[in-house]
Amino acid sequence: MFDANNKPKGLVRIYRATLNSARAFRWLFKNESAFRQELLLLILTVPLTFVFNISIKEQIILILAVLFVVFTEIVNTAIEAVVDRVGLEIHPLSGLAKDLGSLAVGLSLIMATLVWIAVLL
Numbered sequence: 001m002f003d004a005n006n007k008p009k010g011l012v013r014i015y016r017a018t019l020n021s022a023r024a025f026r027w028l029f030k031n032e033s034a035f036r037q038e039l040l041l042l043i044l045t046v047p048l049t050f051v052f053n054i055s056i057k058e059q060i061i062l063i064l065a066v067l068f069v070v071f072t073e074i075v076n077t078a079i080e081a082v083v084d085r086v087g088l089e090i091h092p093l094s095g096l097a098k099d100l101g102s103l104a105v106g107l108s109l110i111m112a113t114l115v116w117i118a119v120l121l
Contacts, residue, residue: 028077034105035073042066058119065115072108076101 008016028035045066049059079101083094 024074028074032073032077035070035077038066038070038073042070052120054119062116062119065112069105069108069112072105076105 007013029039042063046063049062052058054062080098083097086094
């Protein structure tokens with residue numbers, strides 16, 4: 001049972017949160033091909049930002065645009081996990097929640113593309 005008065009604090013909380021985040025990252029990497037693809041996109045685009053004659057601010061903007069795609073994929077996967085936890089039966093609201101998460105990922109990809117175009121042109 002969760003005890004709100006007995007939650008870890010300080011460095012213990014940070015340590016446990018780090019362990020939880022690492023576990024989530026390993027799970028995503030093992031189970032979600034979209035996450036692996038977007039992580040590969042990030043790994044390829046970060047060094048690419050050093051090829052262009054752009055400012056450090058522009059480099060950061062380009063990297064953040066791709067990181068936002070990865071972030072959105074993580075949130076989308078979290079939505080899917082919660083929907084599946086509630087029930088695996090077909091339900092219009094479950095489908096809608098998953099479709100909205102997918103739309104968010106698609107929009108983040110469009111946004112990242114537009115940011116890259118804007119910075120590089």
